Amino acid sequence: MSRDFREQTVVKARGLTKKFKDFKAVDNLDLSIERGMIYGFLGPNGSGKTTAMRMLTGLLTPSEGSVEVLGLKVPKDAEALKYKIGYMTQTFSLYGDLTVFENLKFVAKIYGLRGSIQKKRIPELLERYELSELKDRFAGKMSGGQRQRLALAAAVIHKPLLLFLDEPTSAVDPESRRNFWEQLFDLSDAGTSIVVSTHFMDEAERCHKIAILEAGRKRADGTPEDLMHAMGANVYEVEGPDLRDMRLKLLALEDVVSAAQLGARLRVLVSRRVHNPEDWLTQRPEVRQATRISKVRPNLEDVFVTSTGEGRQ
Amino acid sequence: MRSLRRILAVLFKELTQLRRDRMTFGMVIMIPLIQLILFGYAINTNVRDIPVAVVDQSQTGLSRVLIQMVEATRVVKVVEHHTNVQDAEEAIRSARVRAAFILPDDLDNRIVRSPSAGFGTPPSTDEETSRPVAQWIVDGSDTLIASAIKSLRSMPLSELFREPPNRNTATFEVALFYNPEQRTAVNIVPGLVGVILTMTMIMFTSAAIVRERERGNMEMLINTPIRSLELMIGKIIPYVFIGLVQLGIILGLGHILFGVPLSGNMLDLLGGTLLFIGASLSLGLVLSTIATSQLQAMQMTVFVLLPSILLSGFMFPYEGMPIIAQYIAEALPATHFMRMIRGFVLRDATFLDLYRDVVWLAGFFFLGMIVAAFRFKKRLD
Numbered sequence: 207m208s209r210d211f212r213e214q215t216v217v218k219a220r221g222l223t224k225k226f227k228d229f230k231a232v233d234n235l236d237l238s239i240e241r242g243m244i245y246g247f248l249g250p251n252g253s254g255k256t257t258a259m260r261m262l263t264g265l266l267t268p269s270e271g272s273v274e275v276l277g278l279k280v281p282k283d284a285e286a287l288k289y290k291i292g293y294m295t296q297t298f299s300l301y302g303d304l305t306v307f308e309n310l311k312f313v314a315k316i317y318g319l320r321g322s323i324q325k326k327r328i329p330e331l332l333e334r335y336e337l338s339e340l341k342d343r344f345a346g347k348m349s350g351g352q353r354q355r356l357a358l359a360a361a362v363i364h365k366p367l368l369l370f371l372d373e374p375t376s377a378v379d380p381e382s383r384r385n386f387w388e389q390l391f392d393l394s395d396a397g398t399s400i401v402v403s404t405h406f407m408d409e410a411e412r413c414h415k416i417a418i419l420e421a422g423r424k425r426a427d428g429t430p431e432d433l434m435h436a437m438g439a440n441v442y443e444v445e446g447p448d449l450r451d452m453r454l455k456l457l458a459l460e461d462v463v464s465a466a467q468l469g470a471r472l473r474v475l476v477s478r479r480v481h482n483p484e485d486w487l488t489q490r491p492e493v494r495q496a497t498r499i500s501k502v503r504p505n506l507e508d509v510f511v512t513s514t515g516e517g518r519q
Numbered sequence: 520m521r522s523l524r525r526i527l528a529v530l531f532k533e534l535t536q537l538r539r540d541r542m543t544f545g546m547v548i549m550i551p552l553i554q555l556i557l558f559g560y561a562i563n564t565n566v567r568d569i570p571v572a573v574v575d576q577s578q579t580g581l582s583r584v585l586i587q588m589v590e591a592t593r594v595v596k597v598v599e600h601h602t603n604v605q606d607a608e609e610a611i612r613s614a615r616v617r618a619a620f621i622l623p624d625d626l627d628n629r630i631v632r633s634p635s636a637g638f639g640t641p642p643s644t645d646e647e648t649s650r651p652v653a654q655w656i657v658d659g660s661d662t663l664i665a666s667a668i669k670s671l672r673s674m675p676l677s678e679l680f681r682e683p684p685n686r687n688t689a690t691f692e693v694a695l696f697y698n699p700e701q702r703t704a705v706n707i708v709p710g711l712v713g714v715i716l717t718m719t720m721i722m723f724t725s726a727a728i729v730r731e732r733e734r735g736n737m738e739m740l741i742n743t744p745i746r747s748l749e750l751m752i753g754k755i756i757p758y759v760f761i762g763l764v765q766l767g768i769i770l771g772l773g774h775i776l777f778g779v780p781l782s783g784n785m786l787d788l789l790g791g792t793l794l795f796i797g798a799s800l801s802l803g804l805v806l807s808t809i810a811t812s813q814l815q816a817m818q819m820t821v822f823v824l825l826p827s828i829l830l831s832g833f834m835f836p837y838e839g840m841p842i843i844a845q846y847i848a849e850a851l852p853a854t855h856f857m858r859m860i861r862g863f864v865l866r867d868a869t870f871l872d873l874y875r876d877v878v879w880l881a882g883f884f885f886l887g888m889i890v891a892a893f894r895f896k897k898r899l900d
Binding site: 260263264265266267281284285288289291293295298300302303304308313315316317319332360392437471 | 525530532535539550717734735738740741743746899
């Protein structure tokens with residue numbers, strides 16, 4: 207496939223909305239994804255990640271708004287776009303009763319790769335995704351991690367410019383997850399732009415840029431570092447006895463965004479509205495019994511909680 | 520070119536999967552085999568050995584010979600003897616017998632006066648002569664059984680007196696073409712091709728596409744450049760071959776086991792069957808765009824299958840049905856195929872003789888493909 211596409215923005219969406227009857231799955235979403243980056247959709251189940259992604263690939267028609275992917279209008283030019291994008295579905299969607307090799311061969315033919323190209327490309331993918339030895343194994347008999355590598359190999363067989371991954375690692379172990387991300391970075395390094403949805407914080411943290419989605423709306427976007435930096439709260443860890451009780455008392459305070467227990471510590475997010483948060487927190491009667499209070503670096507989960515209001519529920 | 524390559528990719532994939540799906544593969548062979556043998560032997564419209572009860576109130580030599588004569592027709596088989604009519608009626612009610620043969624105590628008198636006995640025709644003024652010699656009480660709910668016993672109504676009685684049966688001149692001469700021995704299998708076996716193809720073709724195609732959706736493969740496929748028509752054509756071609764294999768099994772075995780003649784033009788037969796397979800497959804595709812699960816696809820298949828068996832002329836003559844039912848039957852591909860295959864196999868008919876059915880099946884095929892391709896969207900909404 208020729209790499210004639212030189213525009214810097216691969217995905218442009220304006221006011222993207224999808225209504226299912228009265229329910230807005232995606233609500234007025236603006237997106238701008240630059241070339242060569244790994245862009246993450248972070249959000250809980252039902253936040254509209256999959257719906258948004260399906261609108262970007264032309265599988266769903268937006269109720270409102272416009273989408274342009276790789277310079278093509280979607281859904282009008284969706285069929286032409288399909289040669290240029292790859293899509294990895296949330297659940298394994300290749301054929302369980304075909305072998306690894308047969309599955310790849312099938313997908314290669316569907317994308318119209320010629321025999322000579324197939325002969326080069328398939329062994330190359332088998333090698334890269336450590337599937338050479340599993341070549342004749344039935345896809346249905348493989349482990350989650352192996353299937354996922356096969357699905358990725360199939361999704362990139364035609365060297366797409368843009369790759370969509372819908373919760374790619376929800377069915378695999380942490381080891382496979384780490385390897386998978388290394389492979390994504392390899393692809394990204396080779397010039398493929400990637401859009402990935404996830405509900406794992408550690409995964410989102412690996413993305414170049416993320417958008418935090420909640421109930422179909424974009425709550426925040428930017429690089430994970432910027433988001434953590436610009437977060438509307440300060441993070442403290444409180445140690446002491448009777449943390450469950452302390453947590454409930456703290457949550458009742460308006461300026462406490464969230465309080466969550468992590469083992470023997472309580473992670474407390476104090477709103478930016480509080481002027482001198484450290485003094486404010488240490489002087490609260492609710493934490494009288496605390497043995498130690500220390501300020502810590504925010505992580506993406508804190509960002510997520512702050513921007514979605516998840517912690518107060 | 521790309522299009523052809525994609526069709527071949529789907530076709531090849533489907534064949535690989537089919538080869539591994541032992542159950543489906545077995546069904547392809549076993550359904551025609553078992554049903555042919557079962558129905559070929561079992562379905563018989565010539566009713567024989569109906570169980571009957573006898574109430575012999577005269578108990579004479581003549582009455583016993585008469586009962587034997589009736590039994591010798593093989594239409595009925597005496598399984599019970601009773602002394603009074605009530606007991607015989609009870610036997611019918613409880614379904615132990617289908618009819619009761621009641622011989623009155625003045626049987627001998629009646630026989631002698633009966634014109635059937637061959638003693639010439641007594642003057643018609645003699646009231647006695649108009650009385651039948653005996654009576655049948657029949658469970659008339661099954662019309663086939665009723666008419667079989669009704670056929671005994673004017674049985675000649677001259678044999679009772681060791682006289683040769685008098686040669687009546689028939690009012691009409693009836694010459695039976697195409698199945699002179701009146702063997703049911705000759706009519707049933709070609710019809711079975713239609714029934715079995717309707718079942719397997721519609722079921723396999725509708726299930727084959729719905730299965731891809733159920734297993735999530737469709738989500739992957741709609742993200743690829745494959746067009747819906749390419750996918751459908753690739754998916755149904757293997758079943759065309761399966762249909763032809765089934766045709767071969769049924770007609771081949773039908774010829775060997777049941778002596779069904781294969782006199783017709785084989786090319787016409789092949790062409791007609793291909794048209795019917797095409798029509799059934801396109802119907803299966805349309806159903807697959809409606810059904811959301813394999814179970815639903817199966818239920819829809821049965822919905823089409825039952826009228827295809829009962830209204831198509833496979834079981835009962837098309838001409839005997841009310842007009843509305845005939846219109847419904849016309850809509851079913853099976854009806855047209857029944858006419859075609861019986862025409863080709865038994866009557867040596869050609870495409871030209873049956874051009875209406877040919878045109879209809881071809882039209883059904885194209886319409887089905889268009890509707891299916893139109894309904895099958897590569898969108899999720």
